[in-house]
Amino acid sequence: MLSITESAPYLVYLAPPLVGAFIGYLTNRVAIRMLFRPLKTWRIGRLRIPMTPGVIPSKRHQLADNIGEMVGEHLLTSDEISNSLQREAFQEHLQNLIESSVASTMKKDLGSLKTIIPPTYRTYFDIAVKTASYQIKERLHTYLRGDDVSRILEKAAESWIDMVLASRIDNLVPADQQGLLTARLIDAFIQTVHNPATETQLASRISEEIISFTGEGGTCADLLPENIREAILEAVRDQTPRLLKQAARLLEDPEVKNRLVEALIEAIEEFVETLGPMSNMVKGFLKRELLDQKIKEYLDDKQEGISSFFQDHYIEIRVRAALGERLDSVLAAPLSDILRIEQTEELDTISELIAQKFLGLLDAHKTRQMLGLFLQAYFTQIIAGGEQATGKTIEKIIGVEPYGEFRVKLRELLVGAFYSPETTRFVDRIVDDLSEQLVNKPIGRLDHLIPKGVAGALCTSLREMTTRLLISEVPGIVKSLNIRKIVTDRIDSFDLLRLEQLLLSIMAEQFKYINLFGALLGFIIGCANLLFMIGAGQ
Template identity: 25%
Template structure:
């Protein structure tokens, strides 16, 4: 049997060895965890830093600049392709434009702006000044006159082979023709009662009688030319005033109107092309269009009678046409905007520090977890090394 002192010494040595083993395990676990966490932390930092390449003399320090600064151009290009191919695509934008909720929001915005517009009092002149437009009344009149003349020319050019009946057949009624016949009857009688007309008839009768020689002179010897003119004029006036005369005028008017309707539109083209006709039309338009009054009249006052119709019909139609136009224009708009190139240029122009802030603001928590995971794995590796060291 061993002495008690020897046993006590052996137990003390074993306790000492266990404590040393425990300290070794703890030290290796701490060192492993520290190295693992530090390594991951440095690796994350090296994604962004250093921002620029570092040199010792002419020798470039390895792993400088960081991964993202070094690949920033490639990253910008890849992000541009990502946005165009998977995020801001033609299909995604068109699908959003077809969303009924979006259309309703736009419709509400249009209605709100329309109500706000009606609550104001803005004249056309004030609106033109606001948008720095020079609206001179004389210039506006000329523009309207020129537009009217242009429309008339286009009408004559397109329709010159068509009969006038195509446009005028239903515009003049029997009552209108009767009124025209009555006017011609009255004008004819007024013309015959004119002193100048009486003198003309007298001269014509005198020349006619003189041209007939002896027989004519014999008539003039019995009746003077003045008496004959009075008798002829009175006979014509009495006939025009008679029922038979009125029917004759009415029949003549209807016949001429019917003949006119059978004519082609081109018969009035030479008349329109005359400078006097065009000048007359310009003068009529300038004298009869109250442009000055229009320009000083509030727009709201002019459109208020139609405000409900505009709100219920025009604005919805405008919104629908706007969305339809946008749907058709999305491919060309994206092509012209060059979204891929725009994103690439924007990312490429970002300072690296700004890119680091953006990524860290999104993934800071995940990066911390990666650091902690490195420390945990390092701790397990340290524990494994310690156990292996103790056993061996």
């Protein structure tokens, strides 16, 4: 082993590299230490010692701002986040997360919607349900009142009318129901006849027609068809022989004979009065009692002759002609001259009397029987064994032109019924009932309602929708988050020692190699210095 004296020449050569290595290591270590120390400014009196505080404490705000800028503007950008969201690993994780959440939810035995909502929000839920129901009803009514629906309804009504009218009449009125229908029609007719309002309306209508007819100068002939007038005239003429026979028999009646004698005596006396001065003389010869006796004797003696006189064909012809002329004059006379209605009370009385008589005639038992037989025969005729279409039957009853108007009115009635207030209220009730059932009906387990394939497709759709939503909203989210400010404020809020520990934990390994590199660099410089010294000594 060499002594110090013997090893001194070697130490001379080792000292420069070793000292250089030590100085390099120490310099870098001090430099690194000065990044964090001192924490505060050092002063000697009023003089501030340079390099205090350390770089990190003195520049912490600038450091925080730079780190925030780096993270917010260059690292966590919206593009980087969007790209990360579309990566397969994230998509798989999101798919698994959605599937697990959906599967967990679908296995729950859910109650009604109202029970699912937390009690705190049920009031708002009820308001939302009512608002939604109101909006649905308004939109539904608006849609139903539109032109498109109106055209659809008209076509549907027309199709329904065609279907009903094209069906066999026996489908509408079966043969075994025709008698019942006839009875019901008669009952309805009789009820209408018994209704006091019917008599009042009929009397009022008759009064109006009488006033209108008489005001226009109408005659009885205008009220009767020509064939009816001819029938009445012929009937009166046919009764002429009977009238003449009745007149002859009346002359045989003592009371009638006495009145006839009285009339003849009065006529003779009136004639005598016209003779002037000779009237007294004639009265002396023609006593009233004498005239009475002679006339009665004459009538008794000529009774057969008088009967023959009334049965004479010539007399019959003249009487027939006279009766015809008289009837023609009556029929041709204005109705106002015949009735001579001058007061409203009289007109009302006549109108009410006509209405009562007419309704009484309709209410008669024989009229009911005749009406029933007529309706039964009419049904049998128009139904034609049940093989005829309903439309053809109605057309036979009311005519071709009224049948077309009937179809139009029926279509308008059907379409109008759809737009009636009752239909509107009915639609409102349906919407309210459906809303109530939807809210209160238990949902149960969704996996019993939704097939697995549909659930899988639903999860995939939810993942795609979530991804699209996140990607579309990332720029706005990043901007609203202001990551730069968050990082800056967070770093700026750290305690200096905490910040030092954080940086050292990140860069401790790097700092160690920096120190070693400083030692290596000092060693190399020391070797270079040694070579320079050796060269200079030679």
